Each structure stands twice: as C-alpha cells, then as structure tokens.
Amino acid sequence: MGLLGIDRPPTVLLAVIASTFFVGFGGGVVFPILPNLGAVLGISAFMVGVILSANRWVRLVANAPAGALVDRYGTRKPFVAGLFVEGVATLGYVVALAMPPAESLRPIAASLPTFAAGPLVVGAEQWFTPIAIVVAPETWFLLARILWGFGSAAVFATAYTIAADLSDSGSRGTNMGVVRGGITMGFPAGLVLGGVVSAIAGNIAAFSVAAAFALTASVVAYRYVPETHVTGDRSGDSIKPWDIDTAVPAVTVGLVNFGLMFAYIGALFSTLVLFLGANDISLLGLAPQGTSGLFMAGTVLSAAFFMLVGGRISDTRDSRTPILLTFLVVSFVGFLLLARAESVVSLGLACIFIGAGQGGTSGPMMALLADLTPDERMGRASGTNNVLGDVGGGLGPMVSLPLIESVGFAPIYAACAILPLAAGAALLVGVRRETGTFLPGRTAGETDPGEGSPPTEP
Structure with a gap:
C-alpha cells in the first residue's frame, strides 16, 4: 500500500507511465516558447494558434x-511506434529554429535561371515565394505538430487500453488516473524546459533536450511493455477515420473531455504567456516565457496529484458520478478565479483549482467509460x-x-468557466440515458475480467 492508499501499479503500467512521462516533454516544451516566438518570427496570433492546435486536428482523423x-x-x-514518431516530431522544433530568415534567401532565388513559357515567366521573385514557404520556421513547426498528432493518437489509444486491460472495477479508476498522470506529468517538465531552459541556454537547447527524452521513451516501451490486448479479430472492414464508437457512454465522456480541453488547453495554456506580459506578473524575476512555464507546470502538477485522488476515491465509492461532478465544479471555480487574477498569489490559486478540476475528472472519467464499454x-x-x-483543444487556441x-x-x-458546468450537465444526461440512473455502480456493464484480459500482477 503506497501514497494515498494506492497499491503499487503493475510493472507494465509503470513502464507505460515512464514512457509517456518522457515523451510528454515534447508536448509541453512548445507552449512557453512559441507564443512569444511568434512576434520574433513574424508569425500572426492566428498562425500561432494553428500551430499549437495542429496536432489535435490531425488526431481528429x-x-x-x-x-x-x-x-x-x-x-x-x-504504442512503441507512436512514441518514436513523437520523438522525431520533437526534433522538428530544432529544425524549425535552424531555418534561415526568408529574406536571406533572395540572393539564392536571384541566382536561379529565369524560365519563360508564353505569358508565364518564372524569375527571381517567383522562385523566392515557394522557397521561403518551404524553409519558413512556421512551416517546420506546423509539420512537427502534425507528426506529433499521429504519434500521440497511437499513444493515447494504447495507454488507456492497457490500463483497462489490467484493471477491474476496484482498481480501474486508480489505474486510469495513474496512467493519465504519467501522460501529463511529462508536460510540466516540458513547460519548465520550454520556459526556464530556453531563458538560460536558448530555445534550440530546450527543444534538443526534450527530443532526447522523447526518443528515450520509445526505447523504454520497446523493452518493457508487452502485448495486453490481442482479441483475435485480425480481419474485417478497412479502418476509417470516422470509424468511432458512437455509443452513449463514449459520446458522453467525449463531450465532457471536449469542454475541459477547450478551456484548459485553449484558454489557459495558449494565452498564459501573453496574460503575464500584459499584467506584468513575474516569478523569480523571469520573463513571461519562464514564468508561464512555472505556472503551467504548477497547474499540471496539481492535475497529476488530483488524478490519483479522484481515481482512488471513485474506486471506493458505489458510483463515480459524484466525484466527477465535484471536480467539474472545482474547474468552474478555477476559471472564475483566473478571470479576476491580478497577482502571483491569485493567479497561482486559480491555476491550482483549474489543475485540480482537470486532473480530478480524468481518472474517474476514463474509468466510467471502461465500466460501461465492452472490452x-x-x-x-x-x-x-x-x-x-x-x-x-484544437478550437481553443484558434478561438x-x-x-x-x-x-x-x-x-x-x-x-470558459461555463464549460465545466455544461460538461456536468452532459454527463448526467448521458449516464441517465445509458443506465437509467444518475448514479450507476462501478460494475455497470463490466464483463468477466478473465475474458480476453491478462491477469494483473500481485
């Protein structure tokens, strides 16, 4: 029995946690750097939003x-392939910053031959535009985020499924919370790298360190994560982007996730560095980049802690619904505090509440989905x-x-404070429609844990 009464997770889950922790650096490192870098590189606020959300739009398909x-x-x-792709994508940030300024390419364009075919004349100016687009830093940032989206889709789908495979109704909330904690705990480390390390050693150094850790993640997974989910069905129709589960439990939990991610990633993470600069708020004398990294890291640490708390509590109660609603209200309070924040203390308190609301819903929410979904x-x-x-998460930065x-x-x-309340309403409607009650038990829809799932470790 460990911290908060939580048993030591199975070795497989520990390997999943370590892998997702290391790869998470690449997810967090970009947020403190890119919003400020936009002004330096001449990237518009809309383009910055597109880059930050590109990975999420890719994951849609x-x-x-x-x-x-x-x-x-x-x-x-x-799982292994997805982690490797995310590591390569993090290297793309390094390539983006190594690209030369567009104007420096005019002499190269001018040296290229001029072609004429009737009214079409391709000279220096015509050569310059496609070359500038190809080498533009924003192009490489966008490509890196697109690649990250493909990798993270594979990682997220597999990590939660592994946790579900190794769980029953009495451990599902805890294990989902632990895995979600592993996925998100690397994020604050990436925020610190992006904020503090970039302030001390430069942006390229921050991205390079994050890439090294991200690539290490795939090595850890290859060595320690076995197969947990062979169903024997290796045939059937072709797999399509729209081949999703439209059952009520999946859609209900997904709508809750929509509201939380719009507010959390879209409103908080994508704008915090700008908010700090506009309100002249600083920690340890750091510039907005470094300060935003620390605040966002604190937010995610709060989320990670309450993932464990929320998951554990949901495993010890007859129903997961009350703990989910409680943490959605906590998120609502956090965004109200954020709207009124004017100092380090008030902003820190808001970030703790927002992180607690986000984290506290994660474990119980995924556990509820597994409760109501066949293996x-x-x-x-x-x-x-x-x-x-x-x-x-994709709409958030763009809006x-x-x-x-x-x-x-x-x-x-x-x-954004209204979104957690709307998510709570969607949760109650969906749960009632699926189970006939607002407070379904933890074993609702559960199949025999011995069918198709490997035994958990002692």
Missing part, C-alpha cells in the same frame, strides 16, 4: 483508426473520447487567441 487498430491488432506495436470496443471508445477532446486581442482576457476566462 487519426484517433479512430488508432483505436480500431488497437482492438484488432493489440497495444504493443502501436472489445475499448480501443474505439478511447478514440471517440480523444476525438472530441481534440476538437475542444481564444484572436478574441483576446479584441475583448481582453477576463471575458474569455469567465466564459
């Missing part, structure tokens, strides 16, 4: 195939959850960054 592949072929190969559909159900979460330039921070943050 990758999540469902990833989940279907897991249900058909198992977890090991997609053979868990991969697809995870894909549905990820699709809707990525719609929210919040331009609107903040027009109406300011407080109205946007206050509006």
Whole structure:
C-alpha cells in the first residue's frame, strides 16, 4: 500500500507511465516558447494558434483508426511506434529554429535561371515565394505538430487500453488516473524546459533536450511493455477515420473531455504567456516565457496529484458520478478565479483549482467509460473520447487567441468557466440515458475480467 492508499501499479503500467512521462516533454516544451516566438518570427496570433492546435486536428482523423487498430491488432506495436514518431516530431522544433530568415534567401532565388513559357515567366521573385514557404520556421513547426498528432493518437489509444486491460472495477479508476498522470506529468517538465531552459541556454537547447527524452521513451516501451490486448479479430472492414464508437457512454465522456480541453488547453495554456506580459506578473524575476512555464507546470502538477485522488476515491465509492461532478465544479471555480487574477498569489490559486478540476475528472472519467464499454470496443471508445477532446483543444487556441486581442482576457476566462458546468450537465444526461440512473455502480456493464484480459500482477 503506497501514497494515498494506492497499491503499487503493475510493472507494465509503470513502464507505460515512464514512457509517456518522457515523451510528454515534447508536448509541453512548445507552449512557453512559441507564443512569444511568434512576434520574433513574424508569425500572426492566428498562425500561432494553428500551430499549437495542429496536432489535435490531425488526431481528429487519426484517433479512430488508432483505436480500431488497437482492438484488432493489440497495444504493443502501436504504442512503441507512436512514441518514436513523437520523438522525431520533437526534433522538428530544432529544425524549425535552424531555418534561415526568408529574406536571406533572395540572393539564392536571384541566382536561379529565369524560365519563360508564353505569358508565364518564372524569375527571381517567383522562385523566392515557394522557397521561403518551404524553409519558413512556421512551416517546420506546423509539420512537427502534425507528426506529433499521429504519434500521440497511437499513444493515447494504447495507454488507456492497457490500463483497462489490467484493471477491474476496484482498481480501474486508480489505474486510469495513474496512467493519465504519467501522460501529463511529462508536460510540466516540458513547460519548465520550454520556459526556464530556453531563458538560460536558448530555445534550440530546450527543444534538443526534450527530443532526447522523447526518443528515450520509445526505447523504454520497446523493452518493457508487452502485448495486453490481442482479441483475435485480425480481419474485417478497412479502418476509417470516422470509424468511432458512437455509443452513449463514449459520446458522453467525449463531450465532457471536449469542454475541459477547450478551456484548459485553449484558454489557459495558449494565452498564459501573453496574460503575464500584459499584467506584468513575474516569478523569480523571469520573463513571461519562464514564468508561464512555472505556472503551467504548477497547474499540471496539481492535475497529476488530483488524478490519483479522484481515481482512488471513485474506486471506493458505489458510483463515480459524484466525484466527477465535484471536480467539474472545482474547474468552474478555477476559471472564475483566473478571470479576476491580478497577482502571483491569485493567479497561482486559480491555476491550482483549474489543475485540480482537470486532473480530478480524468481518472474517474476514463474509468466510467471502461465500466460501461465492452472490452472489445475499448480501443474505439478511447478514440471517440480523444476525438472530441481534440476538437475542444484544437478550437481553443484558434478561438481564444484572436478574441483576446479584441475583448481582453477576463471575458474569455469567465466564459470558459461555463464549460465545466455544461460538461456536468452532459454527463448526467448521458449516464441517465445509458443506465437509467444518475448514479450507476462501478460494475455497470463490466464483463468477466478473465475474458480476453491478462491477469494483473500481485
């Protein structure tokens, strides 16, 4: 029995946690750097939002195939491959910063020959435009985020499915929370790298360190994560991006994830560095990049802690619904505090509440999905959850960054406080429709844990 009364997770889950922790550096490192880097590179606020959310838009078409592949072929190969792809994508950030300024390429374009074919004349100016697009830093940042999206789709679908395979109703919330904690704990480390390391050693150094850790993650997974989810169904129709689980439990949990990710990633993470600069808030004398990294790291640490708390509590109660609603209200309070934040203390308190609300829902939410979903559909159900979460996380930066330039921070943050409450309403409606009660038991829809799942370790 360990911290908070939580037993030591199985060795397989420890390997999953370590792998997702290391690869998470690449997910967090970009957030403190890119919003400020936009002004230096001449990238518009909208383009910054597109880059930050590109991985989520890619996952819209990758999540469902990833989940279907897991249900058909198992977890090991997609998990290892997804981690490796994310590591390569993190290296793309280094390449982006190594690209030369566009104007420096004019002499090269001018040295290229001029072609004429009737009215079409291709000279120096015509050569310059495609070359500038190809080498532009924003192009490489965008490509890296796209590649990250494909890799993370595979990682998310497999990580949650592994946790479901190794769990029963009495450990599912805890194991889901632990795995989700591993996925997100690497993120604050990436935020620190992106904020503090870039301030001390430069942006390229921060991205290089993150890439090294991300590539290490695939090595850890290859060595220690076995197959957990072979169903024997290796035939059937072709796998399509729209092949998602449309059952009520998957859609309900996905809608909750949509609201939380829109507010959390879209409103908080994508705008915090700008909020700090506008309000002259600093920690340890750091610039907005470094300060935002510390605040966001604190937010995710709060989330990781309450993932364990929420998951454990949900495993000891008759129903997971009350703990989910409690943490959605906590998130609502956090965004109200954020809308009124004017100092280090008030902003820190808001970040703790937002992190607690986000984290406290994660374990119970995925456990509820596994409670109500047959084992053979868990991969697809995870894909549905990820699709809707990525719609929210993808829309968030694209909507919040331009609107903040027009109406300011407080109205946007206050509006985001409504989203957790709307998510709670969707949760109650969906759960009641599926189970006939607002408080379904933890074993609702559970199949025999001995069918198709390997035994958990003692």
